[in-house]
Amino acid sequence: MKPVKIRMKLTCRINLSREMPEAGSLLTSLIEKANREIFLKGVSEPHRGEAAQIGEWQLEGPNLTLEFTSGSRVRAPSAVLRFRKLLAEELGKKFRIGVRGIEVPSLTIELEGLKVSNENLWKIRNLEYVGEAKVERETLTLTLNPLGEAELKRNAVDRLLGLVLELAGEAEKPRAVEVHPIVMQGPQRLVKFRGDPARVAVELGWVKEFPGRGQWIYTPPYVRLLEAVEQILVEEVAEKLGFQPFLLPKLIPLEVMRRMPGYLEDIPEGMYYVCPPPRDPEAFFRFKQVLRVTGMVERGLLRETLKEPDYVLAPAQCEPFWSLFSHETLRLEDLPYKFYDRAGWTYRWEGGGVEGLVRVQEFRRVELVYFGSPEQVVEIRDQVRDEAVRVADKLFEMEWRVVAALPFYMREGEVGDLSESRNVAAYDIEIYLPYRGERDKAEWLEIAGCFVHKDKFVESFSIREARNRPLWTGCTGLGITRWVAAFLATHGFNPENWPKIVKEKFRGYKMPKSLQWPKENQ
Template identity: 60%
Template sequence: PGRGQFIYTSKYGALFEAIKSILIAEVVKKIGFKPFLLPKLIPFEVMKKMPGYFDTIPEGMFYVSPPPREPEAFDVFKQEYRITREIPIDELKRTLKDPSYVLAPAQCEPFWQYYSVTRHGVSSYPLKYYDASGYTYRWEGGGLEGLVRVTEFQRIELTYIGLPAQVVDIRDRIVERGVYVADKLLDLEWRVTAAAPFYVKESSLQFDPYNSIDVPSYDIEIYLPYRGPREESEWLEVAGCFVHKKKFVDSFKIKSEDNSEIWTGCTGLGLSRWVAAFLAEKGFKEENWPADVRDKYKDILGD
């Protein structure tokens, strides 16, 4: 339909749902996450609390301008379109209200708003919720690449909040289970790297990659044979597993009932990328796929 967008047909859809079901069963449910359904249209008032977006990568978001509700506000627009059959952009600009939303670039934004308006005691922690209800959006500009870097994509977004040790433990268990799926169930060539998100200051980039409590993110990456030798090529990140410490707690003013120190974390299991990585390594011949994937795929696709 547009740059960085695809219409995914039945066979891709069945493979997508098969891999999604494996990740939910073997990662999400194994660790006890519960489902949420989140909006993907994010008000500025929420988005401006997200660390690093408006002040670091505003060029990577889609902005939404709501229309006025009075039908007559579009009279000139409709008349011009009926005559020319072209979208009168200048008239549309004059008619629309100022931008006040973005299309969700991170998927987790509403979670932090939810956590900020609820209070829980220490005995209730950790809280573990996930959303897998649809697309999120990023404007990649000239950085688009096939199925691995697109404008709209799907993820399983997990968020977790609790005492510091709980949050670190959950993140590490997600990494462990994600590696299990990549290695044992999908039979992919994988590696785990220690990384830092874009909003982390340069002064905080020094950390011991083997001391989990100090590592902002562990990324699960998959080798893509078409990119060249594994020692030289860029591997594909399919999961970014984060511990934010107090970054989001402070930004969204999240508090516990008894004012105990709490941390947050999130993980994006990039479904679109898991599928692309699987096809890059296993190819399009179903007989070459691992049995578990093949069986789920055939069951979903049907006759």
């Protein structure tokens, strides 16, 4: 995309603590100082024409109104905050007058050099803060709704501009096609079982469908196998590599989720949201009476009573790990830190559809996270990958491969240079499922994603190193639910045909049954 020329025109109203007729000459000198010095700070000589300037201004009672213009260097919204700071310091010192607040009733932005499709123009018009958007030739003009001081401090305008430029750029570049190169692959194994594990598990009563979408009731034989698989992975991967256990919340506040890169921005449709109830039991009076009389759950009454969403059910499982160290300072000498969590469920709303036991909404996972220097984090990630591959190959005797992949929040479409592991953001471990067809045509099942975040989470959660040395993080999710499904798809349901280590850890059970279930009893 060719360079875009940005011009802004902003009207700002500053509310003062009292009228100040005696300060007219001071205001003139402060505005001159801002235009001559404050707004040019950090701007190189060739780009000074792009910096913000204050033009007309007017003082009426305790309200000061100013007109700002700018290009792309020290944009008008940033200039407002710089001037507010200067004004508050000088008025407070000389006249004991304070600044009570800032309003931006008008902000117009011209973006010259953009080609915007009708579809993307519609999307831009529906963005937060956009009052109107129009295109003439290759100039997009945005008129924003009124803004407050909080929006300016959150850099809302810069965030909006970034999203607008991203949407406009979609029209000029071809859609990227993700390519996941195979970087390692195990030997082909003799196929012993071709059944769909979900269908067979239902017939045998190992699982039973639950009314919730993508949810199952797992009965003793399945759970005994899951416990064995999970314990082997914990012992042979997590504990072997020195990871320590944590117990983490699975109810995640939206404020924590906001800091998780890519989730709320890119896949808000992939999460379950939780609305807390009001503390007053009487708030449910109408709902309870209707339920008692009609026997029906009136969702509309619940919607009226519940508070707004405040939480999500953990979609990543690692969210509390990063929150633990948010705004903390670490010493590189104390690192690396290696932790794992195996408690409870993880939840995702799978928009692409659920599938048997391999693509569900509610699943078990062992989550491993690691902090350290860049070299330490890359080494740990690769060790976890290699140990997980060893378990899949030598202990579970499954057919595996490792592909270089991209996290969902990276949109470039290309994995990049594979000659160094530090350049690979993610390795996915995949297993061949015979029931899906021939191995060279079938979709393999991802059972683990091994990630290096670089400093993405460090920056997002404001984690610092004592001497400002580079600090990276990474995580690996071992999807236990998928490991079990892959194991059953490979070896079937007869424990006599399972690898030795799994047979040894598979404990006895008593199968529950009724006259109608499971089907094999009929």
